[in-house]
Amino acid sequence: MAAAPAPRFDAIAFFTGHSEGRAKLKTLFSAPVDVRVVSDGTVEDGTLHLVQTVQEGGKPPRQRTWTMRETSPGHYRGTLSDARGAVTGEAEGNRLHLSFTMKGGFPTEQWLTLSPDGHRAHNVMKVRKLGLTVGVLVEDIRKD
Template sequence: MAAALALLAGLSGCVSAGRLPPARADAPALDALGFFAGQSCGEGTLKIALRRPRAVTVASVGRWGSDGGLILDQTVTLAGQPATQRQWQLRRDGPSGVAGSLSDAAGPVTGRIEGNRLHLRFTMKGGLRADQWLALQPGGQMLHNVMIVRKFGLPVARLDEVIMRENR
């Protein structure tokens, strides 16, 4: 067990938790569900420990469910791999909370909205813990998305992405 923890500690040095998108006074407040209603697209880079960074693109279509929550269907393409599908189901949970599910998560998704940022947390399959920060940028049409994935509390992967709303 000690050897495994030492290996993980060494691997985490390859992936930095780095800087997160800052809260910005010059950006509008984030309507975390409303931003994703309709079409959006994301482009970014995924860095996994001991692997080369890879380009990732995400095409999203969001619609309102009968319960007033958001259903977000996504096609995720990681360079060199076939596209995969996933679905988020999110709803407001109190004045600044978000709750729901993600098809490739191992449990519930929880989140908190603070000004122009949304912080989501969930457990991925394999016991990986994900912390995701989405920060609305000035103009209200673009989000900066940073997701840090941890194993035993150590960062093992990082996604940096820009998400743009389409046709609005």
């Protein structure tokens, strides 16, 4: 799907405040699992600090944290507590592409598409191992 020129996906603005995501996670050789993500983001000195509570199927909730900073127009760099190394991102129009490596060595990419009203984002995350897609998460994120 090609990016639309507007609205511009500003990751810092979108994830500041409260948002909730509902998703389906499909991993290799497993049935799809419901996932709920509750996020609260604040900005300090231009850096987004995002705290998420993730409820995956019947597992106990867990927390993860992100930091993200716009390094140049439409380009982002940050961290994720579930990742090894940096998170990088690039926005083009209403789409945001994030790349990182999960702990355990799983290359991961996310494509988020901002809705025309700017209050929702469609997220598709793909996790790979040895070039094979081993997990796909499809999520609808809604901002309060």
